[in-house]
Amino acid sequence: MQTPCSESSSLESGTPVCVAALYRFAPFEHFASLREPLLELCTREGIRGTLLLAAEGINGTIAGSHEGIARVLEHIRALPGCADVDVKLSGASVMPFHRMKVRLKREIVTMGQPGIDPLASVGTYVEPQDWNALIADPGTIVIDTRNDYEVAVGTFERAIDPKTASFRDFPEWFRAERERLLGAGTPPKVAMFCTGGIRCEKSTAFLKQEGIEEVYHLKGGILKYLETVPEEESLWRGECFVFDERVTIGHGLVEGSYGLCRACRRPVSAEDRASPLYEEGVSCPACHGERTEEQRASYRERHKQAALAAARGEEHIGAVQSGHADERTG
Structure with missing residues (x-):
């Protein structure tokens, strides 16, 4: 079992990959200008994941070395209003993301309700x-x-x-x-x-x-x-669903037992995997009826190419985007 990493004792942590889920509502007047420096730093440090920037703040989940995550968090804490950014650290046995993305959004978590300002009124x-x-x-x-x-x-x-x-x-x-x-x-x-x-x-x-x-x-x-x-x-x-390759985590933030459907990005249990509607990389009981046979054929080819890349020791990036990015740290 993997234990979570810690900012105070990252070098002593038993996990090779540190995962940081973070968010902060803060007034970013010129948030677009924050993107490139943040992306450059993450790329330089070998960090992967997704960070969302909007006029209302920052949100996302990133993963990498303990030292690299510490440097990125130091950078984020220096942004306007982010000294007390909320960060949850955990560990992963392997890198849970394929690439690094810093996206500009209207909201850092999409509710679509005008006038909602957690900085002004919150529970x-x-x-x-x-x-x-x-x-x-x-x-x-x-x-x-x-x-x-x-x-x-x-x-x-x-x-x-x-x-x-x-x-x-x-x-x-x-x-x-x-x-x-x-x-x-x-x-x-x-x-x-x-x-x-x-x-x-x-x-x-x-x-x-x-x-x-x-x-x-x-x-x-x-x-x-x-x-x-x-x-x-x-x-x-x-267990608790998380928006990365660990899929779920349990008490103590240890990695959970669920897999991930590559077609719809929903969690799949052992029972789901035993269903005749489940095909690895292609469909699960939840999404089988939502996809056409043509789509499943495309997913099947993608899964084949991913397996061939893995056999060659290469990384194949071809995940289906599900529209969940705005809720990465929930």
Whole structure:
């Protein structure tokens, strides 16, 4: 089992690859000018992954040597408003990304709601060690703000699954379900969580804008909870989906048991792999009906070329893009 890397003891870490999931809402007036220096540094240090830059801040997940990650984090912390950037460190046995990308976006996590500003109004942060008491309270409504394929892999006890395919769908879901969830009287406490914390920054800001006052969210997200709360005390059930080649992680941030469907980028379990609808590199039970035979033929050829490249000891980059990039640290 791999243990997470640490900024304070990176050289002593047992993992060859350090993975840093990070985000920060910060006012970047000229965010486009930040791209090239950041990309050049990451390339020079051999870092791979994806970083998103927008006028509202930075978000992404990167991986590389412990020393290289430390240098990139030092650079990011020197950006305007980023001295306290939220970083979750973990380890990987192999490099979980194929390339390095720094993208310019309208939002660092896409909700599509105008006027949402987590810097101006956001829910109350709850430390991981205090989270169990909050979500175990019958007077608290617990909402998982992640997408359906993520929730299927694991979630907290008592959590409501909105069954959304995209974070953009969350506002519409909440408005449709608000009366059923909150009732007509005094609204109950609402506790929300996501992978790394960024989606909760926006979802709690959204609920505050909708007039819900008593809103809470898990500080550091599921990743921080799994890192700090002992498994025997945990109310987390299952594994946590992450947007890289590790696919899922568990308590202690160790690599999980799920594989990845190369056609749709959804997680696949051992049961999924036993299905007649599963073909490695081509389809899984979740996406088989979403693709045409022509698409599957293309995926089949891509998978063949990837296998040939691997046999030659070469790296084949041909992953299907799924549109999940905006939610990399969740």
